[in-house]
Amino acid sequence: MARRDAFRRLAGVAVLAGTLLSPAAQAEPGFSDFFVSHPTPMWMIEVASGDIVRANPAAQDFYGYDDLTALNIRDINLLSQSQIEQEIARAATAERNHLFMRHRLADDSVKVMGIYTQRMDYRGQEVLVSSLYDTSEFERSAERHYIAQVEEQVDLQTAQLRNAKRRQAWLAWGAALAQGVAIVILLSVLVRLRRAQADKRRLIEELSFRNRELERLSHAMAHLFQEPSRRLISFAQQLQRRLGDSDDDSTRIAVDFIASQSRRLSALVGDMQRYLSLDRMPFEPRRISPGEILDDVYRRNEALTELRQAQAMTVASPLPDVHFEPKRLALVFGVLLHNAWQYRDAERPLRVTVSATRLNQRIRFAVEDNGRGIAPEYRDQALEMFARLVPNSEQTPGTGMGLALVTKALRCVQGSVYIEPGPQGGTRVVFDLPTAE
Structure with missing residues (x-):
């Protein structure tokens, strides 16, 4: 009998909710009075925010809070925030208008509430008007509906967890793969680095060996090579004195040739030694x-x-101070001035001009003459070792090492050397040095 009365009251609440929450009933002027005076708990929830914008006295008495309109549905409903938003959205679109929710009352007790809901416009706000009832009198029916709802939420959360685990698994596989690739790359780099270090050690050993060879060669040129040259020159001079005014022209030519070649050999050895x-x-x-x-x-x-x-x-302009080594600079000036005199033009007086200009942190020097000049196609070749652009003779002796010495003397400060045309077809040799500042 008690259960039949409970179901009868539930049916009455459902009919009442369907009648009151219909658009026609909401349009009548007496709806607001009826909302306030009806003994069934009722409230209005704003769709956008979930705020309780209005509650009738029956709802206020049932929940026991001082002011329900100061709360949000999230303060009462025990579902998660995302679940509450989903339920509000479903109710707002009329996808579901009969809900079961667990609500916490002011005395901290929890009730499973049945909710009939309908969307309406209230004073310019979109709200859900809800009629609420305690399901404890309809335990089995309510429990079945509630369990179905909970199972639906559990299935949703399980699917979310499954997707999250799947994403984590893919991320783990991706991280492991990336880590494997990184390890392979590091191992490859390590192997190459070790090979490069081994090559570097071999190169250093080879360079050390070559340097020792060059030192031995320099020592040999200073003593072993130079001594035979001096003896050849000495014996050639003795032969020239003994021949005197002899009529043996072929012997005199041979002795003169030996003397000249001995002097040339001595000059070559000396320049190589330098x-x-x-x-x-x-x-x-x-x-x-x-x-x-x-x-x-x-x-x-x-x-x-x-x-x-x-x-x-002549010196055309003051020469600014530089940061360099005096002996090397003396070698450079000596070679360039000697070349200017050696390759002068016999048809006009020689004029040699030394000048300097500042260029950022370098001083650019120029030694120019009005001599024979160097054809453009031979200017780079003239800077190499043993480069002779004219035949060797008594008038123009040389070893072809002059400008090579200049180039090497300037390498320690990354100084460049190049040749340009000088005045009246002569030669202009340009080189640069760091400033003293």
């Missing part, structure tokens, strides 16, 4: 005055005696 000694010469750069170095070379170098006597050199 070239190799640049590697062993201590490089101690400091602030120096190129003008003072040039003046000292011009006055003291015996190879420039004729150039000095002809007063052929």
